[in-house]
Amino acid sequence: MAMNSKPLRNIYNVTRLNREVRTILDTGFPLIWLEGELSNLACPASGHWYFSLKDDHAQVRCAMFRTRNRLLRFVPRNGMQVIARAKVGLYEPRGEFQLVIEHLEEAGEGALRQQFEQLKNKLNAQGLFAAEIKKTLPHIPKRIGVITSPTGAAIHDVLTTLKRRFASLEIIIYPVNVQGKTAAADIATTIQLADKRKECDVLLLTRGGGSLEDLWSFNEEVVAQAIFNCAIPLVSAIGHDIDFTIADFVADIRAATPTAAAELVSPDTKHWSQQFSGFQKRLIQLITNSLSQKQVRIDQVTKNIVHPKHYIEETSQRVDELLYRLQNRIKTQVSTKELQLSSLQTRCHAHNPKYKIQVSKQQTIQLFQKIKAAQIHQLDVLKQQFIRNTSILEAVSPLATLNRGYAYVNKVNSNAIIKDITQIESGDELITTVAKGKFSSTVTNKWTED
Incomplete structure (x- = not known):
């Protein structure tokens, strides 16, 4: 196949x-x-x-x-x-x-970037960036030198941070131009001056952010050589964290911002306080242990020795005990007297004429108010009772009967009301009372109803 x-x-x-x-x-x-x-x-x-x-x-x-x-x-x-x-x-x-x-x-x-890269490669080849030649920063510097513009934002950030972290630090400001044609020479000369004067333990070279052109004075070879030849440790903080200059590569340490640089060169007060507190505790413990060991040794040597100091200590202790008891006794008595005084003051206040008058006045006012209320109530009751009695009297009053058309009759010179015909005789003079007035009459006839 x-x-x-x-x-x-x-x-x-x-x-x-x-x-x-x-x-x-x-x-x-x-x-x-x-x-x-x-x-x-x-x-x-x-x-x-x-x-x-x-x-x-x-x-x-x-x-x-x-x-x-x-x-x-x-x-x-x-x-x-x-x-x-x-x-x-x-x-x-x-x-x-x-x-x-x-x-x-x-x-x-x-073009500037190309110059930057060329100078960077040149200086790197000359060993200016080598890590082994970088100087170590002092742990607690006595004086810090700040090389920057005296009017820029960087100096404000640096001073604020140093004051916050370690306010007792001495600071020397070396003012320079950080931008312009003469800035690079000015920066290099100032670094050399600070190195010559030896006033500071560490130098901080800084400025705020900007473009590549703005930061170019820190990319000049004269500045790089001045940093390299400076015997004092130098920290650079040029621009923001994304900005890198030749000065950053030559400096002993590069910080991302001026604030970060200030934190690098200054001790933290809080941190050192904690450190000193720990050292103090350890020292106290060592001294305490040493004293304890010495005391044990002394106790062993003096164990069987009766020293006058022993009797003095016992007497002193006894005196302290008696003093303590006396003080407690005095305090107790004072407290008791204070309570008695308070009680007497309360009783005196209760028997004080002014207090009694005030109480009596309050009671009188209350009684007057009660009497007044009772009188008003009693008057209301009597008024209601009077109204009821008046109504009753009006209901049974002869005047009410007269108003309905009736009359009553009595003899002249007699108030007895004639109710029966047997009480009168012919020729009697009578007085008849009606609702509105009276009139007289003489009896001529009388008769009874069958």
């Missing part, structure tokens, strides 16, 4: 192809510097930036993630000429060739 002589084919899928190409790009290219014009800038809500870098004949897509772009000191715009430090790669999902930007700067800084 004939054998198939065709070779096996290694067939890629798209995912595999893109992944292997990306691996080749990631491993085959180092970080590169690239100059071009920025265009198609997009800044979505994620914080990442996406744009293109182009020249007259080509362009390439770029991505700069927010962890890197937030470190920039300028705001990029379309049409701006920039220099980028980038990693060559491939965006696998779309198979697009792109650069991942690690750093971005305006193209105007390119």
Whole structure:
């Protein structure tokens, strides 16, 4: 049977192809510097930036993630000429060739950046950055020298931090120009002066943040040589934590900020207080143990010796005991007398005429109020009773009867009311009373009802 002589084919899928190409790009290219014009800038809500870098004949897509772009000191715009430090790669999902930007700067800084790198390599080759020549900072400096602008924000941060951490430190400020054409020479001369005068235990070279041009005086070789030749330990704190200058590499220690530099050169009062407290406890313990051992030895030697001091101590102890008892006795008696005095004062207050008058006055007022209330109540009761009795009397009053058309009759000179015909005779003069008035009459006849 004939054998198939065709070779096996290694067939890629798209995912595999893109992944292997990306691996080749990631491993085959180092970080590169690239100059071009920025265009198609997009800044979505994620914080990442996406744009293109182009020249007259080509362009390439770029991505700069927010962890890197937030470190920039300028705001990029379309049409701006920039220099980028980038990693060559491939965006696998779309198979697009792109650069991942690690750093971005305006193209105007390119020449300065090149000078920086050249001087950095030169001084490194001369050994100015060697770790073994770095000087150690003193643990507790007596005096600190600060080389900076006397009007900048850095001096305020440094002085505030030093005062907070160790207020008793002496500080000498060496004023210099930190920016401008003469700044580098001024800084170098001041470092040499501070080193010559030997007034300080440590020097702090600092200024606030700024652009590469603003910080350039600290990238001059004259400043680097002055720092290298300085016998006093020197700490640099130039700009912010993202700013690096030649002075930072030559200095014995580099701090990210002026505040951090002040913390490096100054002891912490709280920390040293804790240290001294620990030393004090250990010393007290050592002395106590030593005294205890000595006392044991003394006790062994004097165990069988009766010394006059023993009797003196016993007598002294007895006196102390009696004094203590006497003091307690006096305190008890004083307390008792105070209680008795308080009781007497209370009793005297109760029998005080003024107090009694005041109490009687209060009682009189209360009784008067009660009597007045009782009188008012009694008057109300009597008034109601009078009204009821009046109503009753009016109901049975002869006047009420008269008002209904009746009358009553009595003889002249007699108040007896005539109720029966037998009480009168013919010729008697009578007085008849009606509701509104009286009239007289004479009896002419009388008769009875059958």
